[in-house]
Amino acid sequence: MSVFGGLMSTKVTSASIIPVLDLQPLLDGDEAGVRTLAAELKQALQDIGFFSIINHGVSWQLVEQIYEATQTLHSLPQEQKDAITMDRTHGGYLGMGAGTSYASEIAGEVRKPNQNEAFFIHEGGYREANQYPNLQGFKELTATYIQAMQGLADSLLPLLALSLDLEPDFFAKDFDEPSVTLRMSHYPVMEYSDNEWGLAPHTDSSIFTFLPVNDVPGLEVRPAGYDWVQPPVVPCSFVVNSGDMLKRWTNGKYLSTAHRASNLSKVDRYAVPFFYGARDDAVVEPVPTTVSPETPSRYEPTTYGDYQRWFIDRNYRGLTGQAAAETPP
Template identity: 40%
Template sequence: MAADTAAAPAIPIIDLGPYLAGEPGALEATAAQLRHVNETIGFMTIVNHGVPAALVEEAFAACARFHAQPLEAKLAVKANAQLQGYVPLRGSTTRHSKINPDNKPNENEAFFMKRDGEDAGAPDRWPADLPGFREVALRYYDAMDALAQRLLPLYAVALDMPPGHFGPFCDRPLSGLRFTHYPPAEYGANQFGIAPHSDSSFITLLAQNKVPGLQLRTTAGEWIDMPVIPDSFVVNTGEVLHRWSNGRFINTPHRAYNVSAGPRYAIPYFFHPNPDTLIEALPTCRVPGEAPRFEPMTVGDYMAWFRNQNYDHVRKQDAA
């Protein structure tokens, strides 16, 4: 699954330090960088983001601990219809995306978490015999939510809106954290760790992985490797922001795999607005005389459609 490296563009690196420190002009300057990234490639690496490296390492270790359990223990917290809990190996098939036809089930297993009121996930969807796991996962979840919230003014200004525009739509976010295990595999035709797709999110925050395996597709149609930058996060635009910006911010397709000799883990955080938020084209993104590119849809409705498309246990339940 080699990348097309001949004319691969550099993935932009954005330093959040000046913005997070409140330096004069940093909001506007950083938003201008972000605007260019999201209108041209849709992926970036952020550094000086304020998330402790030790917490990221704890989250990766918790992910590995969960997946090291016997299958029976993991199936005891099998995912519900809201996608909270464990999805077994090959328990998902990427169907919402038309980038690659006839995808086979994804070669990964994952544990999904959501925050719901004072808890994250359904009460019975936490592993019973992993002391400290829930606490680490929640601390990481909170750190990711805090980072996403700090990024919202940048996205608003980048889209020519007031800095506080997105805040009221994201104060009860329908976000999710996923602890994913990609076992070593030999991939056949239409087979991937996770098949080519664009994310459902507003944005996705992905801690850099020491084991490479993430590739993105450029606007020229070439697949390139995402470089590993220590102590950084990969950030990409999801479908919700793509729709909200009337297609102005691109939701770049990407895929993942593991051709190493050992396990590969990923801990992506998918940041979504409030479930009742209506996603319709921002006024600054509409083209005079043209209808918006997408029909308005609430975040909750979009996510229900997304789950039904890709996760086999949800499809079976809805078909029953």
């Protein structure tokens, strides 16, 4: 039995659960291939909420440079990192134990601080500015990476629309100025106490999250009805998951699946998830093809930005100084 949610679960290999989607038809402009890919995306999002992608068009050399920059960043003296601590409207550094997964019910009553440190860079949305470490070329490199990842995420929007039986440009107006975040995380070697993780069980607030694979695994996923499993490590691939806002946009048809992270290895672990979302004022409500007399809307309209502000205030209340309701807007 799973510790979280009381679900009966069966242990299976990750490769048999989490599909691998080949994006080559998107790059080639293969219309028939894109339709097939949209059907594969639909199945992945409504059954699992996680998938891996290959042939995505992002330079893997660039990914490796971002991982190297993440390691360099977290090797800086603590006082240099503390000097650029994040707050509600500014990106920056989040210290060890400064975040707790209050915004998700997945962890139940377990509310221990997350044992990782991270650095956030935001583009779009409500944040006023980013702060950067004094590292030569860091700002330029991260900007290049964010641009590449936003291009990848943008390319999935027509695919997402087709998977919902909508016109390919259905989401275009809500993502013309997307809200994106790069999180550069460090999970040190450590022993965890009971019910303690590098990042406690949670769901993401985004539309999509992209995580490039590396040599030190630590991500675990809990699809409905299964035990915790690790996604397959496919060379030069991204693990992608759908978040809370896509679940709302699809009236619960597409999942926002629980996951957690830790470092049980003997070397430091680094992770660079990229969170992709709509413009700050985009109204999120179930799309027409997910609502019917038999399946009425489960969610009230909200804006993408209002939900994100609630999510940040719930998880990082010590840094933002803002109290947030227990339930999202």
